Amino acid sequence: MGSEVLAVQDLHAFYGGSHVLHGVDLRLQKGELLALLGRNGAGKTTFINAITGLGVRRTGTIALNGIDISKADPEEIAMSGMGLVPQGRHVFPSLTVRENLVIAARVPTGHKAPWTLERAFKSFPRLQERHNQNAGALSGGEQQLLVIARALLTNPSVLLLDEPSEGLAPQMVDEVQRIVRDVKNEGVSIVLVEQNIRFALALADRVAILNTGRLVFAGSPEDLRTDNSLIDAHLGVH
Numbered sequence: 001m002g003s004e005v006l007a008v009q010d011l012h013a014f015y016g017g018s019h020v021l022h023g024v025d026l027r028l029q030k031g032e033l034l035a036l037l038g039r040n041g042a043g044k045t046t047f048i049n050a051i052t053g054l055g056v057r058r059t060g061t062i063a064l065n066g067i068d069i070s071k072a073d074p075e076e077i078a079m080s081g082m083g084l085v086p087q088g089r090h091v092f093p094s095l096t097v098r099e100n101l102v103i104a105a106r107v108p109t110g111h112k113a114p115w116t117l118e119r120a121f122k123s124f125p126r127l128q129e130r131h132n133q134n135a136g137a138l139s140g141g142e143q144q145l146l147v148i149a150r151a152l153l154t155n156p157s158v159l160l161l162d163e164p165s166e167g168l169a170p171q172m173v174d175e176v177q178r179i180v181r182d183v184k185n186e187g188v189s190i191v192l193v194e195q196n197i198r199f200a201l202a203l204a205d206r207v208a209i210l211n212t213g214r215l216v217f218a219g220s221p222e223d224l225r226t227d228n229s230l231i232d233a234h235l236g237v238h
């Protein structure tokens with residue numbers, strides 16, 4: 001299928017001798033938002049680390065736009081079009097908002113409608129207002145928006161968001177949700193890792209659940225919403 005941007009097959013991941021992912025299969029179509037859910041320690045960040053080549057040994061196959069990246073290093077993977085918003089909001093605190101963005105900006109050759117600084121400021125007016133402030137002076141929510149904008153400026157084929165709503169005040173969660181929806185509506189393919197089920201289901205086209213390193217559910221948001229036993233078994237009650 002030509003529209004498949006990410007195909008992960010039989011992915012295993014290891015920290016030293018500790019075997020954390022046990023044969024995960026996931027596919028992402030162009031323009032789709034896949035929510036990856038699971039409790040603390042389920043292996044969600046490990047999945048992100050494994051497909052971006054960061055800090056974990058992996059086996060299995062990972063294809064990005066049909067190209068095998070399972071042996072590539074993190075820099076090659078990023079250059080091939082994987083954009084990451086890591087868990088925990090890593091801005092460069094002593095650089096300004098604008099500098100944080102400019103440092104990342106990259107337009108792959110042949111890109112039709114690239115994200116530029118101007119476009120990012122238009123989509124993220126809060127960042128435009130604060131463009132000259134040091135990133136370290138922003139609120140947690142604004143830092144999260146900045147990291148999302150920074151990842152978009154690399155013009156990724158796939159945007160990976162690892163718990164973007166974690167630790168944010170409710171109105172900032174709504175703001176981040178609005179932004180992620182806008183980004184999706186602009187055609188960006190997204191893997192959204194979340195523990196906030198409501199946030200994830202509001203945005204997802206498809207949902208997958210990890211439990212102790214195994215995929216235990218893959219389906220539509222409706223399938224999950226209407227099956228409380230799945231939520232109880234794998235996500236805890238919210």
Ligand SMILES: Nc1ncnc2c1ncn2[C@@H]1O[C@H](COP(=O)(O)OP(=O)(O)OP(=O)(O)O)[C@@H](O)[C@H]1O
Nearest residue numbers: 015018020038039040041042043044045046047195
């Ligand atoms: N660097 C590491 N070295 C060894 N074990 C690790 C490392 N990082 C994570 N683990 C272990 O791997 C398992 C999966 O952790 P992971 O961080 O992927 O979970 P998660 O689903 O992202 O959880 P959370 O929702 O808390 O972020 C856990 O048992 C964790 O203790």
Ligand SMILES: [Mg+2]
Nearest residue numbers: 044045046087
């Ligand atoms: Mg995590």
